[in-house]
Amino acid sequence: MSEVIETAVKLLGEKLGGSFSGVAKFVIEGEGAIVADSTGVRASDDEADVTLTASAETFEGMLTGDLNPTAAFMTGKLKIDGNMGLAMKLASALA
Template sequence: MGMDAIAEKVKSRVATSDFSRSVKFDCGEDGVIVVDGSSVSTEDSQADCIISLSRNDLEAMIAGELDPTAAFMQGKLKVDGDMTVAMQLSQVL
């Protein structure tokens, strides 16, 4: 699944949420997905929180196969910036 397809899945989930902050999923060479409130983009920009992880782990997280907290504890993802924003978004996804 490409980054655009992942972004569409994220977009459908945040569209109906009250998430109002910004988070960037940084998948290195595979690209980024930036969630800013209810808008989702694959264009790189500033965010309140940056979550670094592999594209495969992001796909698994969106599919519900990888728990965000477990991924963090296992070192599969790193959070830079406001951790509370990441926790709010994990409730939406």
């Protein structure tokens, strides 16, 4: 597992706190994928209700609070495939 994925798993786990319902996959281009669900956050490429895809730089900005997830989506830096309602819950948790 890459250092980028390890760091993202840790930061995302802290943000979501294990209270996330649904299954979301975060694809970090060139690095791998992370899945968040009710059991926690882990490096995985499992099926999900919603998939969010972005560069490592964009994910880092969202996880550190430097980039608003909605703004990232509106500017094309973040691609979302699947359940948009679940994506909106994630945006609230990350903001």
